[in-house]
Amino acid sequence: MDLGEINPVLLVASLMVAATPLLLAAIGELVVEKAGVLNLGVEGMMIVGAISGFAISVETGSPWLGFVAAAIGGAVLSLLFVLLTQVALANQVASGLALTLFGLGFSALMGQSYVGVKPPSMGDIHIPVISDIPVIGPILFQHDPILYVGIALTAAVWATLKYTRVGLILRAVGENHDAAHALGYKVIKIRIMAILFGGACAGLGGAYISLIRVPQWTEGMTAGVGWIALALVVFASWKPWRALLGAYLFGGITVLQLNLQAAGVAIPVEYLAMSPYIITILVLVILSADKSSAPASLGRTFHASH
Amino acid sequence: MTTPLLSLQGLTKAYPGVVANDQVSFDIGEGEVHALLGENGAGKSTLVKMIYGLVKPDSGTMLLRGQPFAPPEPRAARADGIAMVFQHFSLFDALNVAENIALGMENPPPMGDLASRIREVSETYGLPLDPYRTVGDLSAGERQRVEIIRCLLQDPKLLIMDEPTSVLTPQEVEILFETLNKLRSEGTSILYISHKLEEIRTLCDHATILRLGKNVGECVPAETSARDMAEMMVGSTLQTPERSGREFGEVALDVSGLSVPSPSEFGTALKNIHMTVRKGEVLGIGGVAGNGQDELLGALSGEILTAADAIKFNGQRIGKLGPTARRKLGVLTAPEERLGHAAAPDMSLTENALLTGSVREGLESNGFLKWAETKSFAEKIISAFDVRTPGPENAARSLSGGNLQKFVIGREVLQNPDILVVNQPTWGVDAAAAAAIRQAILDLAAKGTAVVCISQDLDELMEISDSFAALNEGRLSAPRPTTGLTVDEIGLMMGGAHGMEVAHV
Numbered sequence: 117m118d119l120g121e122i123n124p125v126l127l128v129a130s131l132m133v134a135a136t137p138l139l140l141a142a143i144g145e146l147v148v149e150k151a152g153v154l155n156l157g158v159e160g161m162m163i164v165g166a167i168s169g170f171a172i173s174v175e176t177g178s179p180w181l182g183f184v185a186a187a188i189g190g191a192v193l194s195l196l197f198v199l200l201t202q203v204a205l206a207n208q209v210a211s212g213l214a215l216t217l218f219g220l221g222f223s224a225l226m227g228q229s230y231v232g233v234k235p236p237s238m239g240d241i242h243i244p245v246i247s248d249i250p251v252i253g254p255i256l257f258q259h260d261p262i263l264y265v266g267i268a269l270t271a272a273v274w275a276t277l278k279y280t281r282v283g284l285i286l287r288a289v290g291e292n293h294d295a296a297h298a299l300g301y302k303v304i305k306i307r308i309m310a311i312l313f314g315g316a317c318a319g320l321g322g323a324y325i326s327l328i329r330v331p332q333w334t335e336g337m338t339a340g341v342g343w344i345a346l347a348l349v350v351f352a353s354w355k356p357w358r359a360l361l362g363a364y365l366f367g368g369i370t371v372l373q374l375n376l377q378a379a380g381v382a383i384p385v386e387y388l389a390m391s392p393y394i395i396t397i398l399v400l401v402i403l404s405a406d407k408s409s410a411p412a413s414l415g416r417t418f419h420a421s422h
Numbered sequence: 423m424t425t426p427l428l429s430l431q432g433l434t435k436a437y438p439g440v441v442a443n444d445q446v447s448f449d450i451g452e453g454e455v456h457a458l459l460g461e462n463g464a465g466k467s468t469l470v471k472m473i474y475g476l477v478k479p480d481s482g483t484m485l486l487r488g489q490p491f492a493p494p495e496p497r498a499a500r501a502d503g504i505a506m507v508f509q510h511f512s513l514f515d516a517l518n519v520a521e522n523i524a525l526g527m528e529n530p531p532p533m534g535d536l537a538s539r540i541r542e543v544s545e546t547y548g549l550p551l552d553p554y555r556t557v558g559d560l561s562a563g564e565r566q567r568v569e570i571i572r573c574l575l576q577d578p579k580l581l582i583m584d585e586p587t588s589v590l591t592p593q594e595v596e597i598l599f600e601t602l603n604k605l606r607s608e609g610t611s612i613l614y615i616s617h618k619l620e621e622i623r624t625l626c627d628h629a630t631i632l633r634l635g636k637n638v639g640e641c642v643p644a645e646t647s648a649r650d651m652a653e654m655m656v657g658s659t660l661q662t663p664e665r666s667g668r669e670f671g672e673v674a675l676d677v678s679g680l681s682v683p684s685p686s687e688f689g690t691a692l693k694n695i696h697m698t699v700r701k702g703e704v705l706g707i708g709g710v711a712g713n714g715q716d717e718l719l720g721a722l723s724g725e726i727l728t729a730a731d732a733i734k735f736n737g738q739r740i741g742k743l744g745p746t747a748r749r750k751l752g753v754l755t756a757p758e759e760r761l762g763h764a765a766a767p768d769m770s771l772t773e774n775a776l777l778t779g780s781v782r783e784g785l786e787s788n789g790f791l792k793w794a795e796t797k798s799f800a801e802k803i804i805s806a807f808d809v810r811t812p813g814p815e816n817a818a819r820s821l822s823g824g825n826l827q828k829f830v831i832g833r834e835v836l837q838n839p840d841i842l843v844v845n846q847p848t849w850g851v852d853a854a855a856a857a858a859i860r861q862a863i864l865d866l867a868a869k870g871t872a873v874v875c876i877s878q879d880l881d882e883l884m885e886i887s888d889s890f891a892a893l894n895e896g897r898l899s900a901p902r903p904t905t906g907l908t909v910d911e912i913g914l915m916m917g918g919a920h921g922m923e924v925a926h927v
Contacts, residue, residue: 281530288514288525295512298476299526300496409516409687 122375128255133329135367136266137321141345142359143273144317149349150277151310152290152413156212157197158318159342160219165190165319166326167223170235170333179238183262183323190319191312193219198308205417220336230333238328260328262320269317274356286310290411293418303418318342344393351400354411358403366396425488427452427611428473428580433482435468442468444635445482450580455602455612457622457643460632461655461852466615470582474506475499500528503579507569507586515558515688519568522557526572544571547601558688562589562710570601581605582613587621588878589711592913599625617655619648633657656853671701674872675841676734682717682726690714690896692721697891697901699841699872704863705901706887707876709916714896715876716758719845722874723755724748735841749781752840756830758849760823764830767819771811774818775800775833782837807832808858824851831859835866842866845876860886880912892916
């Protein structure tokens with residue numbers, strides 16, 4: 117056992133990478149839930165995004181096109197959820213679970229010829245001077261662009277929900293859809309937009325795993341990150357910055373426990389492997405002990421009665 | 423004659439199985455307070471939804487200042503100066519006052535400006551309001567202010583108010599009326615929907631009466647007696663329940679020092695409640711909705727458990743017993759919300775009869791259900807309480823509100839309770855059915871049952887209860903005999919104007 121082998125700078129830098137897929141998916145789902153829709157299909161949309169992004173970037177040679185395709189892939193799959201829950205008014209929980217099962221199976225089918233292929237690399241950004249600052253440079257300014265997209269998206273979602281009229285209407289729809297309808301807002305339309313946004317974000321998150329974090333394609337490679345994202349939204353009390361905090365915490369402990377495993381710490385591997393899940397949930401439960409207010413219409417089907 | 427502000431001509435709207443509005447025509451003049459009067463289900467709400475653009479009429483036209491007016495959506499109606507205060511408030515609990523108001527406006531100014539305009543308008547009309555408070559924490563009267571101010575900020579030409587006083591104390595009603603009078607003096611027309619006749623007589627210039635979707639008459643309320651209006655509304659003469667003088671027995675229900683937190687986030691905790699109800703006595707509990715009524719019913723039914731000796735039944739401590747154990751003893755309850763609390767909407771009447779009747783009526787043995795007995799119990803309720811339904815196999819949801827209410831109350835009454843607790847027994851029920859339900863409650867009391875009737879309808883409480891107490895912010899006033907109580911005293915028991923500033927207009 118040699119803890120000295122763990123490089124703190126690399127550790128922090130890689131925790132941000134480990135956290136990004138989770139953050140992207142959670143921010144998307146946060147918007148969906150703020151609009152009053154519970155989409156349990158995050159895992160399915162992520163894995164479909166992962167393979168769509170992987171396939172397109174292999175075929176075109178452009179990781180950027182891959183990420184665009186991943187967002188579209190995730191959104192297209194969420195369209196299925198839209199059809200089920202917003203048009204056919206089916207139960208959201210069952211539809212979301214179906215979406216995940218479908219996404220896992222469908223991505224395996226799509227990905228058959230891509231197993232073992234290496235995707236084109238996106239490359240990290242390098243800003244002269246800033247990126248070369250010791251310690252801070254490698255931690256904050258030597259990552260791939262999508263990681264910054266994730267952080268920017270968090271800030272954008274936070275500001276939109278808090279300061280803009282669109283955000284206010286979105287929250288209103290999630291809070292009391294009957295009242296929003298009575299005031300003349302298009303509840304279904306707003307929810308569809310939110311679901312599509314959530315699908316696109318989940319798709320991006322999935323592609324981040326297959327194109328940057330792991331870079332390769334394996335069946336079921338999202339490995340439950342979609343479910344963690346769902347839990348993260350709840351424990352983050354539907355607050356974007358808390359979701360970011362939770363994602364980094366989860367990413368951090370994931371990376372740390374991998375490092376500890378490599379360093380040969382005398383804790384059974386199983387305990388180390390489960391630690392990110394347990395610690396993240398514990399911390400967020402404590403954080404959400406204040407009045408964690410779920411959107412009041414969350415998961416309820418809206419049907420205009422007149 | 424000048425052109426009326428809004429003229430309705432032959433408006434008709436049919437839903438599957440029912441014609442909600444049938445050739446309704448009337449005019450609303452400029453600066454007029456026009457009452458729309460009718461029982462529940464008379465088509466008042468559908469009519470105003472058409473004016474507000476939420477529902478499209480099947481036929482008929484509307485003219486606004488002589489111009490054709492057919493708003494495709496509420497936005498268009500608001501742009502033309504129509505504003506509406508909803509009966510069930512269309513507010514968002516988790517958002518603050520300013521955010522709620524911004525949602526009801528087309529082009530809201532930035533939040534800071536909006537907040538100062540809310541302050542300004544609310545002071546002008548004597549409805550002080552803090553723009554940054556969370557709506558979920560406001561009282562019913564304050565919530566209504568939010569709705570009214572939301573409307574006023576848009577300079578409405580016509581303000582529609584759907585049953586605005588059903589959630590207010592008499593003192594709060596007075597403040598509201600002063601505001602409405604000020605609006606009228608400024609030239610705003612008001613369409614005032616209500617079934618409270620005395621209010622209409624004091625406030626309104628003109629009244630249109632709807633019955634079963636048809637315009638059955640118009641009158642000038644100040645010159646028409648309440649009784650005449652009521653008979654136009656109902657279409658027949660009204661029966662008042664009879665109350666025979668009776669002796670009270672010993673104390674059946676003894677509640678002392680009952681304090682429980684509310685199970686829901688925006689609910690009201692009960693604080694140190696004391697009351698006793700004797701056998702044969704009807705205790706009426708008034709108060710504005712949301713002051714602990716649901717919690718009190720829950721504590722008495724056993725849905726909320728309390729300290730064992732906070733509630734005693736014939737001297738036995740039952741505070742820690744659940745609903746089934748209490749039912750076995752003879753403590754029965756009928757909650758307010760018919761669909762979802764008192765009855766399971768998608769289950770048949772037979773199944774619903776079983777749900778509360780199984781213990782006392784012996785409808786199950788060794789875990790198996792006795793469907794034949796259950797069905798005859800359901801049929802007994804249907805015939806005894808004149809529930810209009812094709813049969814007990816129909817889903818609870820398919821019944822009209824009044825019929826389901828008769829079923830829900832009848833189900834408890836027929837189980838011969840020793841104590842019956844009802845919450846809003848006649849809410850949303852037409853006058854004839856309401857009279858039948860009240861009579862059933864009185865008959866039950868005459869047989870020696872102790873009855874607790876929680877209601878927001880003060881007239882109802884005065885009619886059936888022997889003593890009266892009021893819930894206000896989770897506290898219960900000391901019960902007083904009903905005879906001799908004045909409206910002012912009742913209003914004060916209900917918390918007066920809840921510390922709201924009186925309108926200075």
